[in-house]
Structures are given as structure tokens and as C-alpha cells.
Amino acid sequence: MKNTIESIDLQSEKIGPRLKEIRNALGMTVEEFYTPLMKAFNNGSSIENNKRNLGKRLAKDIIEYYNINPAFLRTGKGEKVLKVRPYHKATFQPRPVEDEERVPFFDVKLTQLQAGLPDIFSESTPEYYVDYQPFNDCTAYLPVYGDSMYPRFVNGEIIAVKAITNRDIILWGEAYLVVTDELANNMITVKLLYQHKDAGKIVLRASNPAYSGDTVIDRASITQLYIIKGKITRNQL
Incomplete structure (x- = not known):
């Protein structure tokens, strides 16, 4: 080598x-x-x-x-x-x-990302880079679409996500961007994470009460995990 x-x-x-x-x-x-x-x-x-x-x-x-x-x-x-x-x-x-000292913003929908990639952002081109010190340790910024996470996140807001290297340490009740393997249907979703009575499983839950019913997946099916550190609200002026 x-x-x-x-x-x-x-x-x-x-x-x-x-x-x-x-x-x-x-x-x-x-x-x-x-x-x-x-x-x-x-x-x-x-x-x-x-x-x-x-x-x-x-x-x-x-x-x-x-x-x-x-x-x-x-x-x-x-x-x-x-x-x-x-x-x-x-x-x-x-x-x-x-650019590498800033955090890239990807103007993409979750459905446009590929769960099978080692890094779901690797084939996306940043629209621009953000230099905001409190979030400069994040991996990416991306928009939120839909209302399943309302009122936590509103359609059109931008979230700052940070890759988690140790997926055994989870802040229960916090919002995460979750990427799964084919056994969990290659799902890429933003959800609140909760503990399951079976330590080998994990509960994904929407924050919008209109979206009732939890999604339960095996921990082993999670291939990438990003905690959502914050959000940016865009006003339509």
C-alpha cells in the first residue's frame, strides 16, 4: 500500500x-x-x-x-x-x-436518496454550503417535506443532521434521520425513536398525532443514523 x-x-x-x-x-x-x-x-x-x-x-x-x-x-x-x-x-x-469547513445543503427529498449507498448523500450535489458555528459539526442540511413530523418539523423547514457512529447510544424521544437495509424495505425516514421492550428492536414514531401507529424495526436493519440537531424555518416573503 x-x-x-x-x-x-x-x-x-x-x-x-x-x-x-x-x-x-x-x-x-x-x-x-x-x-x-x-x-x-x-x-x-x-x-x-x-x-x-x-x-x-x-x-x-x-x-x-x-x-x-x-x-x-x-x-x-x-x-x-x-x-x-x-x-x-x-x-x-x-x-x-x-467548503469542507462548512456543512453542505442538499435540496433533495428523502425519496431521492438511495438507502443502499454507504453514505446517502454521496451521490447528491450540494446547492451551497452553510457556515453556522453551532451546527458546523453536522453532516448535512436538507429540507423537510410532508407533515408527518408536525409540529416538530413543518413542511419546508430545513433540518441539520449529524451522523451517529455508535448506534447503541440513542437519545430516546429525539428525532433522527433513519436509513435501513432491504429487510426494512430500504426505508429512509425522519422519525422520533423510542425504546422497544425487545432490546433488538426499535420504535419509529411520527410526531403528528394524525399519523397513528408505530413502526417497529430490528436495530440491525439500521445502516445509517443521523440525529437532528436543529432546524431552520424559512419565511415566504
Whole structure:
């Protein structure tokens, strides 16, 4: 396997902690380490703590700027930094905000997404990118259509969703974007999640009382899970 950025699994939960190891080895704070590369340097802390994925372009910038050993990021072994390049803390200047530091907005309906993809947004093109600090650790923004989740979410509102890596930890009663496999009909839906008496199952429930009846699926059928962190209401002016 080549010792390049292409050899690194950027979705691995070990990448963030390894970046933190490198930063600590250089004796740098989060602000000092990430400010030359990211306007919102606090996103670096989110990456290190696996609350935000490291994008390929940002990974390339970090590796080149500090001459980081890609093999260390990939395996956790070997030199962390191949050659420390000179830098001056007093002259750090923020770079312009890059798309990977923002969150993409996809103007799509859930029915347009494909449940069989490893990432349901991978084949959609963002309409634009949103830079709103409280939601900058989210995965995507997308609109809500229909009224099954009324009054929690109104038709036309935009929700901010964040991918969940540990699906064993669920905030019961909160709204999630749920993606399932073919055993659960490749369903992609926004629902409130509730505990089932059978630990191997989970309850999906609409917030609109007009949509009565729960949907019960096997936990194992959930292939992707996104918590809804917030929403944006658009007024028609």
C-alpha cells in the first residue's frame, strides 16, 4: 500500500486521536495547530474527538503543511512528522473558509436518496454550503417535506443532521434521520425513536398525532443514523 493520503481511511475513528497525538508532539494548542488551515479552528477539536469527519482536502492540507507522515495516520506507527517545517505562532493567519469547513445543503427529498449507498448523500450535489458555528459539526442540511413530523418539523423547514457512529447510544424521544437495509424495505425516514421492550428492536414514531401507529424495526436493519440537531424555518416573503 502506498504511503500517500489515498492510503488513509479518513472515516476511521483513529484518525482524530492520531492528529491530536501529532499536535501534542509539536507542543501546539488547537488554535495554533489549525488556524493556518481552517478559519473555524475549533472544528479541529471536533475532528480530534471524532465529532466531525476529516475531509480529504483538509487532510491533504494538514499533511503538507506539517509534513506529517501519512503512514502514522494510517497505522499509528512510525515517525509522526517526517520533517518539522519552521512556523511562527505570532504570524498565524486564518485561511478563507473552505467548503469542507462548512456543512453542505442538499435540496433533495428523502425519496431521492438511495438507502443502499454507504453514505446517502454521496451521490447528491450540494446547492451551497452553510457556515453556522453551532451546527458546523453536522453532516448535512436538507429540507423537510410532508407533515408527518408536525409540529416538530413543518413542511419546508430545513433540518441539520449529524451522523451517529455508535448506534447503541440513542437519545430516546429525539428525532433522527433513519436509513435501513432491504429487510426494512430500504426505508429512509425522519422519525422520533423510542425504546422497544425487545432490546433488538426499535420504535419509529411520527410526531403528528394524525399519523397513528408505530413502526417497529430490528436495530440491525439500521445502516445509517443521523440525529437532528436543529432546524431552520424559512419565511415566504
